[in-house]
Amino acid sequence: MHKDKVDESILEFLRKDSRESFVEIGKKLKLSExxxxxxxxNMVGSGTITKFTVEEGGGQPEALVMVSADSSIDTSKVSLKLTKLNAVKKIYEITGQYDICVIIQAPSIQEINACIDDLRKITGVTDTNTVIILKTIS
Incomplete structure (x- = not known):
């Protein structure tokens, strides 16, 4: 399916607030509900939108973990193993000094630390650099 500017605008509204009603989006775009x-x-049918989801907030601590993978192991295999860890929320394969960026969220710093310990034990992980996220701006 070809997306036009209206579809892109709808997607942007839904990214910012997936609970915004079709009526409100329609008003902003001067279209009917x-x-x-x-x-x-149509975007769901074409696969442009693949799922609707809920992200929990609640002020839980988050960490960003940069991961170096062993060059003899396929990075995607390491990433797949990382998906099995409970506190892992997002995984990005990236370029630069590190190969993978992992976002961890858990109810406590102790649980984040336990997840990082488990992450470091995964075959193929050679190095990590972790930062705790202090504040989210947007």
């Missing part, structure tokens, strides 16, 4: 609903349905 049914037009917005139809476009979202």
């Amino acid at each position: 049914s037009a917005i609903r139809h476009r979202v349905k």
Whole structure:
């Protein structure tokens, strides 16, 4: 499916606040609720939107862990192993000094630390650099 500027705008509104109603999005874009609903349905059908999800907030501590992977092991295999850790929320394969960036979120710093300990034990992880996220701006 070809996305136009209206579809891109709808996606941006949903990224910022997935609970925003089709009526409110329609008002902002000067379209009817049914037009917005139809476009979202088409984006779901075409695979542009693949899922709707809930992200928990609640002020839980987060950490960003930069991971170096052993060059003799496929990075995607290391990433797949990282998905098995409970506190891991996002995994990015990246370029630069490190190969993988992992976002960890848990109810306590102790649980984040336990997750990092488990992460470091994964075959293929050769080095990590961890920072605790103090404040999210946007």
